[in-house]
Amino acid sequence: MVKTIKKMRPLMIVEDSDEDFEVFCWALQKTGFTRPVIRAESAEVALTHLFPELLQADRIDPLPCLVLMDLNLPGVNGLQLLEQLSKMKQLLSIPVVIMSTSNNPLDIEACYCFGAAGYITKPFKLEDYIEKVRALTHYWFNTVMLPEGSD
């Protein structure tokens, strides 16, 4: 479930669909992305990973430097997870970018209200999708600085 490469803080993706995750990884590879990627299939798994103290568990993985999150998740949905994260001071330094099929203006507004750092609609065409992933990684990993301090 979790792939890690030491020293570099990973990119975390919260995505329940194996196919979407596979396509995402394929697109990352196309753009030449080299960072470690960890995946959480649900909001609950993501939360455990980001904040193991909640379950009195020890942290085993490093905190990600960026979270990409689908909105349509089983159980606790993306928006609810975002709301929970926004209430945790310890995690405020980690930007969360939403990746969703929904272009509903209400969803978009709600996500920004809960502190989303961005909102990307998943384009239908694969080439458009690759372009967006390229722009995304370019912005977050080549343009701006992310918190890299060890946890």
Add this chain to the structure above:
Amino acid sequence: MDNSEVWASTSKSWVNQVSREPVDLTHCDGEQVQFPGAIMPHGVLLILTLSDFRILGASANTGFWFGCDVEQLLHCHLDRIVAPDIQQTLETSLAHITEPELPRYLGSFQPAQGNHRFDVFAHRSCDVFIVEFEAIPAEVAENGSTGRMAEVSECISRLHAAETWEEGMAIGARELKRLTGFDSVVGARFLDDGSFHAIAETCESYFPSVLDKRFPRSDIPEPARRQMLLMPLQYALDLDYEPVPLVIADQAHEPLQIDLGFAVLRSISPMCRRFYRNMGVQSRLVISLVDQGELWGFFSCKNATPRQVVYSDRLVLKLFAEMSALLLVEKERAEQLQDALQIKRRISKIAAELSSADVFSDVLIQLPEQVLDNLDVTGVALCLDSKILCAGVTPEATVIQALISWLDEQGQSLFTTDRLPTLFGSTTQSLGQATGLLAGCLMESGQYILCFRPEHVHEVKWAGNPLKQIEIDVVSGEERFTPRGSFEVWKQEMRGTARAWQFYEIEALTDLQQAVIQLQYTENQRVLRSQLAQSNAELEAFAYIVSHDLQEPLRGISNFAQILVDSSSGKIGQQELSWLNTILNLSGRMSHQINALLQYSRASQQPLVVQLVDLNLLLHSVLEDLSATIKNTETQIQISQTLPTLACDRIRLASVFSNLITNAIKYNDQAERRIEIGCLENPTLTFFVRDNGIGIPEKFYDKIFTIFRRLHGRNDYGGGTGAGLAITRKHIERHGGCLWLESTPGQGTTFYFTLGSGLVFSADNDGDPHD
């Protein structure tokens, strides 16, 4: 001087000639009391022809009163009896009587022979005149009518001052006794079942009292009642008389065929005489109290000996009776109305509360208690389908259910009875003591409001056993019905009925019934509307979820097909590559359609964001967005009027204009494409988008608004999903407006739309008039 004895002795000689009716109650109701063929002896009755006033017949006592036997009078004129000048006067008066009506008083005259003076009355009966000469006893002095009238006027004033109608009757009886000098005056009121109740009595001690006693209906048979209505004042000087038969010359007339209904001297039914004689009455005077053509009650004056009441006195008494009837009836009605008004006011209040209620069940739960408190009932049940709400004492639920089924069979919207156990075929006990039922059917069968009353056990004091009318005839030894000999009080305990429902109680229930039905109707509408709204909402939510969820796997199909294309270059043939591309095209098209469906359901689901929008700016920005297309197609856009600023959802309205303008450009094959946009103000604000495009045949006007419905080939006119107009219409409907079109194929189409008025726009932009 009292003539009665003389008359009695003179009348004996006619005994054998009079048809003697047997005294038998069984045929009382069929008795022809107005055809007795005989009169009372204190006067003479003449029957005259209509044409020439000749005497056709007469009572057999003319010899006694006029000194001239009947046979000598037949075929003669009145001058055989009176002087020619009086004859002239009488005949002139008779000529004026053209209709059968109450006897007219012609004056008092003295015949040529004999010493008696007579009051003379005349009326028409079928094809003859009936002229009656009522003897005035010599001792009766001419008393001034002024004095009499003054007396009556005082009596009426006293009656007027009475608090209740019962008190009024007592005063009336007392005053009548004083006016007439009779031994006994009884005031009685008829009850609904035809029996009558002696309410008031002023009585000398030697008469048996009947005060507060009840008399059965049969004591005044139907013909006698008719006679009481016909002749509001009936008088018999001496009931102990021998009837004087009529003698008639003409073969065409039989004495028993002469209608004496209006005759003052008409011989009283033998039955009636026997009834009075049993009470020891010799002289009687009955004054009917009539209300709107119905017998309301009467005053009965009785005397143990013959008592003279001459016409002028009777006239005054009749006046008194008519005034009394008016006053008494008015008093009784006022008392009833007061009760009625009070109930009406209270029930109206409950009904008003019902009709203004928001929550259906809350008010209905209170209703039985409210009815119990405000109507004179002991139990109330409100039956709505399987639910029965009760207050007070009611039958058990299972009995009520049975009662409801039974009421449904009766099929009346309002049902009243004061003897439910008898009608329903059940015991009072199993009905929870309910004997009276007032039931109103509500909106559907099986739904009722029921009011119950218990059995009203009470004692009636009959004047003698009303059932015991069999006596053994002394002469023949046979059993036969005869008038009761005894008026000793005979107590009967009345059972099996409840107090009768009053008209105002029935009206009150009708009011409640209407209010509940109205409430049910409103509630039904509300439930149907909310069910419809819920069903619509569910359908739209379904469309949203389906379209959203379908998008995901479709994207997967498309993605992997693309990955396959990318990673298999050189490994697969042209044909296989073409198939893969077809998968990509089809999934792309499906994605568009799902998106359109999503937009469509979003158009219906999401709340309106209403704000004040300057439509000129809005249209400008829409045209800006479409500028590339407009430029490419060289379309001429003309905006006819300045558009208003109004409250609407900016994004939706932009979509509306954008869609209509895009269609106007797309479906146009003219060399010079023209679009006109504007608005009309009359009668309501209507926007339009007009083009000179291909037009739409009228038969397709409806179909173009159906989602995914296209009139042209998939790739003609620039293609498209076929959802645009459906979404546009949805946006307009959400604004409370309509979208329609006019079109001439080959010349162009104009789309019109209105926006509903009354959109509420709020500062925080979340106002939505529909949610």
